[in-house]
Amino acid sequence: MTARTIRLTIAALGGQGGGVLTDWLIAIAEANDYIVQSTSVPGVAQRTGATIYYLEFYPRAEAEHHGGEPVMALMPVAGDVDCVVASELAEAGRAIARGLVTPERTTLISSTHRSYAIGEKSALGQGITDPQQLLELVRTQGKRSILFDMEQTAERHHSLISAVLLGAISGAGVLPFPKASFVEAVTRSGLAVATNLAAFEDAHLQAASGGMQGDTQRSAGLRPLPESARTAALQPLLDRVRRLSLAVQPLVLEGVRRTLDYQDRAYAALYLERIERIARLDMQQLAPGAGSLTEAVARSLALWMTFEDTIRVADLKTRSERFLLLRTVAGLRRWRRATWRFQQESTRIEAWLAAIERHAAARYALAVEIARSQRLLKGYGETHERGWRNFCALTQQLELLAARADGAVLLSRLQEAALADEEGTALAHEIASIAGSTSHSPEAGRARAAGRPA
Secondary structure: OOOOOEEEEEEEOOOOOHHHHHHHHHHHHHHOOEEEEEEEEEOOOOOOOOEEEEEEEEEHHHHHHOOOOOOOOOOOOOOOOOEEEEOOHHHHHHHHHOOOOOOOOOEEEEEOOOOOOHHHHHOOOOOOOOHHHHHHHHHHHOOEEEEEOHHHHHHHOOOOHHHHHHHHHHHHOOOOOOHHHHHHHHHHHOOOHHHHHHHHHHHHHHHHOOOOHHHHHHHOOOOOOOOOOOOHHHHHHHHHHHOOOOOOHHHHHHHHHHHHHHOOHHHHHHHHHHHHHHHHHHHOOOOOOOOHHHHHHHHHHHHHHOOOOHHHHHHHHOOOOOOHHHHHHHHHHHHHHHOHHHHHHHHHHHHHHHHHHHHHOOOHHHHHHHHHHHHHOOOOOHHHHHHHHHHHHHHOOHHHHHOOOOHHHHHHHHHHHHOOOOOOHHHHHHHHHHHHHHHOOHHHHHHHHOOOOO
């Protein structure tokens, strides 16, 4: 029987080592006397550094038997791919949309974690793709699906996701090469051998057992707390997270990770200090829903404290492409605290937290909505300026809303209006509507009867 070319596609993001993974697979194939061809196509329209790697494998002995080398394609063709490997859940979804995954032929190997695309991050409101719908799509489209949180596996071994992807390919058995060849390729590369082999072995076992199919729902959301921090210096931060209520620990941990990545340990400690202030207020609450304030602040505060200044943008952009000018700007992080923007945002954050604390005792639901209103602030440049104008317009209504029993509901409505259009038309209409209804409210009537200003 004539051998058939094996076709494999890898969808990886910048900085995840897709090129290294491809090099490993080439070395493995050649060590097993296979002809291999690889190509790569960058797809920066979706997010910076997203790349499709395509490889074809054919046994050299078979080619020599037929007196020539096989003709290999430069790009994957819909309906003609044996294995698709995705380093992130939405990349698996994109491969499915392109027709590269078929139920008759394709093994789909994918991480269940998310790395949000530009369109998701830049949407005015909630632009994130529903992870459960995406998981269901990924589960059902291939001949076989092997899914688990590969980012978490990589972090567990202080490795990159490329080693995890290699282990998943090995464990899935989609290539006719022994496990020892995979191990030898990693060893010969000389790249962080110990950590990469540990991640490889972990992923190999998970893929060989079919992936963590029952655990994909959890994997798509927040990750559980690790048993210990990566280093002894970070352990006090993890200990402080553990002292918070169980319900908010995973969310706060993500905030700590984000502020660490953004600045340093001291900045992550400041994040925790601010969270602890709000958590103490929540402990005094006996009403239903107590705890939602800490949750709302934990999410919003992490986003606000990692505002996208020039240093942050340069830092993110140079993680996959080492341009000298951007590297220089990104290196200014150690002086970020001295910048006008940092001091301005810190002042704004403290004013926001003070408003939350001021209303939490008597108007808890309103305080929660104040915490959630941070979602109006995103991006940089004109996008951030527009969000800040809308945020200020909302905060100017707080005293009026605090005097109303439905103040929290109205503030939520104002937020939705602010996210409805970029021009602010819907928000201006809602503010005018609320001001009009307040002037005719029973509370205003009683104030006028008593001779007080409404």
